[in-house]
Amino acid sequence: MQNWSIYIQHFKDFLRLERALSENSIEAYIRDVEKLSQFSELLAHQPSxxxxxxxxxxxxLEYLNEIGLTATSQARMLSGIKAFYKYLAIENLIQNDPTQLIESPKIGRKLPDTLSFPEIERMLDVIDLSSPEGPRNRAILEVLYSCGMRVSELIELKITNCYFDIGFVRVFGKGRKVRLIPIGRDAVKYTNIYLENIRNHQDIDPESEDIVFLNRRGKKLTRVMIFLIIKNLAEQAGIQKNISPHTFRHSFATHLIEGGADLRAVQEMLGHESITTTEVYTHLDRVFLSETMRSFHPREYKYAMNKR
Incomplete structure (x- = not known):
């Protein structure tokens, strides 16, 4: 890891002094290379x-595609990495450029749609909070976007697994694997509003007593119902994209990574155990995960700006 830090610093100096790039451009290049550096730590051989x-x-690149990063973002990130290795070759610090034969992802290739932050806010804004389903639907979208969880994890979310006082929820992912995910302040706020003002006044089916999100009959929501809620809100917001609950998971990961979040933290929050077959799975402490979400998630960033 030490060589990564040294070479990245030298590359940064080169961009500033030799290429006279703006600070914003330099930081964009450095973020791209740092993502590759973070990924290298997850590989069994941890290459320098x-x-x-x-x-x-x-x-x-396959991992970036797996979590839903658009082809445009992948191409931009690869461009930064190629520039880094071109610099290392110029300085005779490497013998072979591993990026030389890699082509940029085709921009026209169909990838999962990702919502921009303004589009997500538009969907939130069209929710009628005066309707019986409004507070529930607002909480659902806030939780999906705040936590990046799968729709199956959302509909199974239990009240007893919500630790709002410490800002985490516990979910059961694929293979019933358990993980703790940081949850944002807006998601906590609107979920509590729903629980206290709507759910508390429902007749609840005994089998769904511990389930957070319920339908009108007091039963657990289905995957199809979540899909229809989101499709309807996207239409109301005038969004012409192929939207599904998974879109919020892709958007969560994309916005964190493009904002500068650590790949390992995003991997842990998504519940992705295998980046490659040779990957070493890295468990990160809850403080690091929480700080990552608070620092790089757009819904949390506004809180930091308001405190300034």
Whole structure:
């Protein structure tokens, strides 16, 4: 890891002094290379900048694709990494450039749609909070976007697994694997409004007593119902994209990564255990995950700005 830090610092100096780029452009290049650096730590052989190979870089791009990063974002990130390795070659710090033969992702390739932050806010704004379903639907969208959870995890979310006092929820992912995810302040706020003002006044089916989100009959919501809620809100907001509950998971990951979040933290929050078959799974402490979400999630960033 030390070589990554040294080479990245030298690359930063090169961009500033030799290429005279703006600070914003420099930071964008550095963020791209740092993402590859973070990814290298997750691989079994943990390659240094000199030892990383073409397959490692391809695995990195495949992971970005897996979490829903658009082809445009992938291409931009690869461009930054290519510039880094071009610099290392100029300085004779590497013998082979692992990015030389890698082509940028095709921009026209169909990838999962991702919502921009303004589009997500538009969907939130069209929810009628005066209707019986309004507070519930607002809480559902806030939780999906705040936590990046799967729709199956959302409909199974239990009240006893919501630790709002410490800002975490516990979910059961694929293979019943348990993980703790940070939850944002807006998600907590609107979920509590729903629980206290709507759910508390429902007749609840005994089998759904501990389930957070219920339908009008007091039963657990279905995946189809969540899908229809989101499709309807997207239409009301005038969004012409193929939207599904999974879109919020993709948007969650994309906005965190593009904002500068650590790949390992995003991986942990998404519940992705395998980036590649040779990957070393890294468990991160809850403080680090919470700080990552608070620092890089757009819904949390506004709180930081308001405190200034």
């Amino acid at each position: 900048p000199e030892n990383i190979n073409e397959r490692d870089v391809m695995d990195f």
